Amino acid sequence: MAEKKGEVKMENVLEIKGLTKEYKDFRLGSLDIEIPCGFSTALIGANGAGKTTLIDIICGVTAKSSGEMKFFGSFTDNDRSDLRNRIGYCSSANYFPLDWNLKKIAGVMETAFDNFDRQRFTDLCGRLKLGSPSDKKQKKLVKMSDGNKMRTYIASVLARDTDLLVLDEPASSLDPLARDILCEMFREYLSARDGERSVIFSTHNIADMEFVTDYAVFMAEGQVVEKGFIEDLKAKYIIVHGDAADCKKAAPYMLTCNTNSTAFEGIALAENAESLSYAATEKPTLQQLSIGILRKAEENEKA
Amino acid sequence: MKKHDDKLNVIESVKVWYGFSIFTIILALVAYPLLMTFAFALFMILISGDRDIMFENDFIGAIALAMQLMLIAVIYLRGIKKENPGGKFLRTVKGGFDTFAKSTASTTLGSVISVILMTGILAVLEYSGIIITFFGLKRYLLYVSCALLIVGLTGFMRCVSSYVLSMVYLGILVGSAAIIPYVVNKLFYEKFIFYGVIIGAAAIVMIIMSTILTIRFVKERIWDR
Structure with a gap:
């Protein structure tokens, strides 16, 4: 295929x-x-x-x-x-x-x-x-x-x-x-x-x-939270890595974000890539995509 | 669009549902209880040294029927709930619910035949003087009728949703099967042919009713959920 x-x-x-x-x-x-x-x-x-x-x-x-x-x-x-x-x-x-x-x-x-x-x-x-x-x-x-x-x-x-x-x-x-x-x-x-x-x-x-x-x-x-062809989804989302200092600045654009004392990592919409130019971005794997999407769904559910 | 022919016949339905032909199931329902009963009898004789302990009373008939009933219950409960092993597979086979209904009706008939055959073998053994089971061939009809009545009641096990309750229900039925020879022997001094016919007729009605009602129950309360 x-x-x-x-x-x-x-x-x-x-x-x-x-x-x-x-x-x-x-x-x-x-x-x-x-x-x-x-x-x-x-x-x-x-x-x-x-x-x-x-x-x-x-x-x-x-x-x-x-x-x-x-x-x-x-x-x-x-x-x-x-x-x-x-x-x-x-x-x-x-x-x-x-x-x-x-x-x-x-x-x-x-x-x-x-x-x-x-x-x-x-x-x-x-x-x-x-x-x-x-x-x-x-x-x-x-x-x-x-x-x-x-x-x-x-x-x-x-x-x-x-x-x-x-x-x-x-x-x-x-x-x-x-x-x-x-x-x-x-x-x-x-x-x-x-x-x-x-x-x-x-x-x-x-x-x-x-x-x-x-x-x-x-x-x-019990709900569908995202669907699509893998290549389309990989184009829709990006993985973002950056310094912990930039975490707050990036937060409005991030769908999910993990931080520690030195760095942050999370998933964001690719359309926000320009706004996140101070951080490193990459194409996600399906595994990263899944964790990001499901974590976002879980956060929404809690909210 | 061309519609697909999706029905299995009765023989095929049983094979798909149980993995065996109805003839093998009947054979197993007759042979296993008899073999287990005689193995148990042999063991009891060996440890007691007294042949009469098993053959001069109604133990043989009681144990054989109780064991047969337990096997019938195992067969009756196969794949009814989708959570049980094979339950999901059996819902996707050719014929779907029709296959379940046909296999249920067939195994009910198979159970009836196996009870008649097993008790018949016991009667032949008694006639040959090898064993004494239910004190006289005259009461054979009454004995079979009581056994079939319990088989009819066993069919209702399929309507008991709770596993614990179904096991309690089975325990009561197995216990009842075990005391049939005693009941037949002690309570019916006369008119045993008359009572045999009456109970036999009630057993037939019970078996038909339990089969129809359980097929309906499974369709409405289990299958379509």
């Missing part, structure tokens, strides 16, 4: 309008989000921000309280039977019953979905060093490490020929090497039908997943 957004046909794989979900102690939304088609979108937010709830609603695991969702340009969430076949979903934990093993998962997935490819599942299991579904000796999920459980979930969902992948925290329990393989698999998934397939995933491992993130939706306290 190296193309710039202007060069690809811009249609949204998912359009969400006024989506809400009410719990006794938490409210999601009202959310308005458009997820561009053909890209990998990260949902970024602190614990309890509403990422998992949003993913569960998108995938039909949890019912919404109100609002509208439009998938692939024409399907609504009333068209679940079509969506179930086109969306590959996996949760962050306990996705399958714990007494299942690779062989059982392959058998069940073949029955449960029309587009599951057993050979591809076998290949993916091999690539993720899980063994084979045809091995005589099979290990149940309950005996696998969290990382291997997640690898199993990823292999099962990628073995389906879907148009949209929705994964909740796929990287959280993976080691760095497996995260790298996951990024590679995302890229292969997207490039297999360039511009037609999309990925949505939530993550806390922002630095590791930056390479595979094209678009980001930042969430805090």
Whole structure:
């Protein structure tokens, strides 16, 4: 997905309008989000921000309280039977019953979905060093490490020929090497039908997943606080470093600011770069951007 | 736009929901309780040196039925709550709620068959003189009817939201299953065929009611939330 957004046909794989979900102690939304088609979108937010709830609603695991969702340009969430076949979903934990093993998962997935490819599942299991579904000796999920459980979930969902992948925290329990393989698999998934397939995933491992993130939706306290293509967001914000003495002068332009006895650092809008010329500025990484945006949201919430 | 055919048949629904065919589930529901019961009986005989301790009274029927009921409860509760292992996966499979409803109805029928089969095996063993379970084959119908009534009541476990309450409810049912042979033997001196038919009819109504009501309950109170 190296193309710039202007060069690809811009249609949204998912359009969400006024989506809400009410719990006794938490409210999601009202959310308005458009997820561009053909890209990998990260949902970024602190614990309890509403990422998992949003993913569960998108995938039909949890019912919404109100609002509208439009998938692939024409399907609504009333068209679940079509969506179930086109969306590959996996949760962050306990996705399958714990007494299942690779062989059982392959058998069940073949029955449960029309587009599951057993050979591809076998290949993916091999690539993720899980063994084979045809091995005589099979290990149940309950005996696998969290990382291997997640690898199993990823292999099962990628073995389906879907148009949209929705994964909740796929990287959280993976080691760095497996995260790298996951990024590679995302890229292969997207490039297999360039511009037609999309990925949505939530993550806390922002630095590791930056390479595979094209678009980001930042969430805090059940609300979307920022969204956009990564390159656009990196152009919109700057990281500012300066002497502690200049901190007060910079404060009106800073969105967030950390200070110590000698220096300050924070995030500001790039449009204020000229007003902050006495300080050093740089393009933020996704990790810096996320911390800045989420910290600002937290401060606003407190205020 | 072309609509996708999104329904699984009954056999497929059970396979997706449980990972096993309905026949394997019935086999397991018959074999495991019997094997565990006879292993327990053997252990008791070995430590007591007295064969009659297990075979000359109603322990076999009581233990086997209690164990079978616990297994039935485990099967009934599979994937109902999305927080449980497999709960989220099972909500995204072909057919969605329809798959749940079909698998629930099938496993309820499977439970009924397994109870009839297991008690039937016990009756055959008694007829062969190998064991004495519920004091006479004449009371077999009454024994099965009482067991099926408890299976019907077990179905309501799916409507109990609280984990603790559902375990208490299961404990009461397992306890009730364990005393069925005693109740059958001690309380029904006569007219046991008449009572067997009456309780059997009540059990069928209870099983149908609990299946329909729990499917509705899960749809309204759990699935669509």
